[in-house]
Amino acid sequence: MTRPSPIVAPSILAADFAHLADEVRLVEQDADWLHIDVMDNHFVPNLTIGLPVVQSLRPITQLPFDVHLMIDEPRRWAPAYADAGAYNVTFHAEACDNPVALAKDLRSAGAKAGLAIDRDTPIEPYLELLPSFDTLLVMTIKAGFGGQRFVPELLDKVRQVRAAQESGHLELRIEVDGGIAADTIEQAAEAGADAFVAGTAVYGADDPAAAIRRLRGLAAGRGGHR
Numbered sequence: 683m684t685r686p687s688p689i690v691a692p693s694i695l696a697a698d699f700a701h702l703a704d705e706v707r708l709v710e711q712d713a714d715w716l717h718i719d720v721m722d723n724h725f726v727p728n729l730t731i732g733l734p735v736v737q738s739l740r741p742i743t744q745l746p747f748d749v750h751l752m753i754d755e756p757r758r759w760a761p762a763y764a765d766a767g768a769y770n771v772t773f774h775a776e777a778c779d780n781p782v783a784l785a786k787d788l789r790s791a792g793a794k795a796g797l798a799i800d801r802d803t804p805i806e807p808y809l810e811l812l813p814s815f816d817t818l819l820v821m822t823i824k825a826g827f828g829g830q831r832f833v834p835e836l837l838d839k840v841r842q843v844r845a846a847q848e849s850g851h852l853e854l855r856i857e858v859d860g861g862i863a864a865d866t867i868e869q870a871a872e873a874g875a876d877a878f879v880a881g882t883a884v885y886g887a888d889d890p891a892a893a894i895r896r897l898r899g900l901a902a903g904r905g906g907h908r
């Protein structure tokens with residue numbers, strides 16, 4: 683089975699919020715998606731950006747927006763991100779009692795639907811829901827903050843979903859988020875991930891665009907060269 687080419691999604695959580703438009707332009711030529719972390723100080727202790735910022739950023743770039751909602755009550759808030767032009771809207775399984783219904787709402791609002799699984803949540807109860815989703819985001823840290831250390835054991839969830847995918851007809855991007863960098867991305871790719879969020883590894887680099895190219899090369903098994 684051939685894998686789709688890897689998606690690299692820089693996370694603007696690690697960018698300079700005083701110059702967001704410039705920070706987006708820095709990665710525009712090389713990123714596949716722009717990962718936008720929305721945190722509400724309830725589902726996670728941190729508070730980041732919300733709908734008005736997504737609406738303001740939408741016209742300044744062609745990049746597809748990969749919105750990662752770390753919020754309570756996603757059924758109430760998530761469709762507005764689809765209306766704002768997000769390409770993919772991911773909400774957390776832990777925050778939603780009817781993930782399939784919300785996936786349908788998001789798809790009818792014109793977005794792809796993503797399900798996120800936090801560090802302490804097992805994947806098994808959600809396997810049967812995956813045909814309703816376009817992306818599955820497996821946290822490789824505890825959701826809430828950038829710059830944390832990658833937890834390799836969490837890739838077991840990626841392996842499980844990849845195995846389920848290879849034995850069935852599941853079409854799904856498997857995305858990993860948290861601590862993805864040059865020294866961790868290859869193991870995530872080997873486990874079966876095909877979309878990679880990177881905050882610190884991109885925006886903490888001297889040349890964010892070059893960092894993205896290197897990550898994509900490593901994920902594709904080309905030793906960091908394109």
Ligand code: DX5
Pocket residue numbers: 693695696717719750823824825826827828829830859860861862879880881882883
């Ligand atoms: C954290 C966010 C991540 C964060 C990753 O909860 O979901 O997207 O930006 O940051 P790094 O790549 O620095 O671990």
Ligand code: ZN
Pocket residue numbers: 693717718719750859879
């Ligand atoms: Zn994220």
